[in-house]
Amino acid sequence: MMQLVFREKGALYAAYIPLFTDGGLFVPTPREYHLGEDIYLILTLPDDQQRYPIAGKVAWITPANASGGRTQGVGVRFPADEKSRLIRLRIEEILGTSISSSKPTQTI
Structure with missing residues (x-):
């Protein structure tokens, strides 16, 4: 967790x-995971005291010393469940129009 x-x-x-x-998040971690591995997250969003549990799966890996300084x-x-859909909608509500920005991210 x-x-x-x-x-x-x-x-x-x-x-x-x-x-x-269904949405997803990049999780910085030195721990090695494998594609498809289950990962349990407790998520806290900006200006929101609620903690959101998410039982996700590893969908990509950025290894140590990745190119571009990632x-x-x-x-x-x-x-793909209702609870995660609501979390995704909450994240997209917080991000608003910035979600379509061309500003670089830690993701693909």
């Missing part, structure tokens, strides 16, 4: 993965 706390909208923008159909970690795909 990993806790992810986003205190700022910019950090959430950098980690959010809108390309995944941070080591994993892309976690949210499951």
Whole structure:
């Protein structure tokens, strides 16, 4: 289990993965994971005291010493369920129009 706390909208923008159909997040971690591995997250969003549990799966891996100075970690795909859909909608509500920005992120 990993806790992810986003205190700022910019950090959430950098980690959010809108390309995944059900949403997802980049999780910086030195721990090695495998594609498809289950990963349990406790997510805290900016200006929101609620903690959101997510049982996702590793959908991509950024290894240590990746090109372009990318941070080591994993892309976690949210499951296709109603709870995750509501979390995805909440994230997209927080990000608003910045979700379509061309500003670089930690994701694909």
